[in-house]
């Protein structure tokens with residue numbers, strides 16, 4: 001929300017009802033499953049406030065019971081799609097473990113998009129659960145790090161470290177220096193150009209991101225959905 005959202009702490013709760021911004025059927029536009037038909041579940045609220053965040057996650061009053069949410073996912077999901085993406089806002093801010101368990105029990109795959117600062121006890125350890133972490137802070141939750149499949153860094157021109165190409169500025173405070181979390185050796189790293197809402201800057205961000213990917217051997221992900229003009 002371009003740094004305009006309230007910072008909300010992690011909620012406890014039994015996960016039997018969740019605050020949901022939207023549920024929609026689209027193509028995964030980012031990361032390891034890019035291009036795959038997916039049902040997105042966007043949870044409300046976030047525990048961070050990234051000044052360049054491109055997403056609204058505060059405008060929905062919907063807090064359905066789990067069964068109602070699962071029914072909505074079922075309505076939107078054609079049989080050809082078995083991928084559910086949990087995003088937000090910050091999906092691990094709420095207790096999404098019961099939702100994840102219910103989706104896995106239905107034979108579906110689940111991918112989480114997370115900022116990596118939170119964790120939930122009882123998170124299933126299932127090969128059909130994929131955690132993609134997009135670091136925003138110098139530190140991540142220690143229990144999350146071993147569960148991350150891919151680290152996906154958002155990059156802007158002139159804001160990456162010449163040593164490893166990864167971000168050098170704070171995502172929370174415009175213009176402030178910060179060395180964001182660095183992945184463990186051998187971890188899968190994807191870089192993705194930041195959408196600054198300006199064609200010229202976005203071109204520079206894509207060019208810078210391409211150069212970093214080529215120089216450091218990272219995978220490059222563009223936000224496919226924005227190129228296609230879909231949600």
Ligand SMILES: C[S@@+](CC[C@H](N)C(=O)[O-])C[C@H]1O[C@@H](n2cnc3c(N)ncnc32)[C@H](O)[C@@H]1O
Nearest residue numbers: 052053054055088089090113114115134194195
């Ligand atoms: C809106 S966030 C929600 C999930 C989680 N809070 C996170 O940050 O990973 C989903 C993805 O969009 C990325 N993102 C947010 N704003 C962006 C922007 N302006 N340009 C490119 N990617 C952006 C985030 O880094 C993250 O990978």
Ligand SMILES: Nc1nc2[nH]cc(C(=O)O)c2c(=O)[nH]1
Nearest residue numbers: 027028029030087113225231
């Ligand atoms: N199509 C599409 N793919 C996405 N991948 C991550 C997204 C997000 O906002 O978490 C996103 C999104 O908002 N739309």
Ligand code: SF4
Nearest residue numbers: 046048050053089115
């Ligand atoms: S952590 Fe994710 S949802 Fe929260 S403000 Fe940053 S990019 Fe947006």
Ligand SMILES: [Mg+2]
Nearest residue numbers: 054055087231
């Ligand atoms: Mg998005």
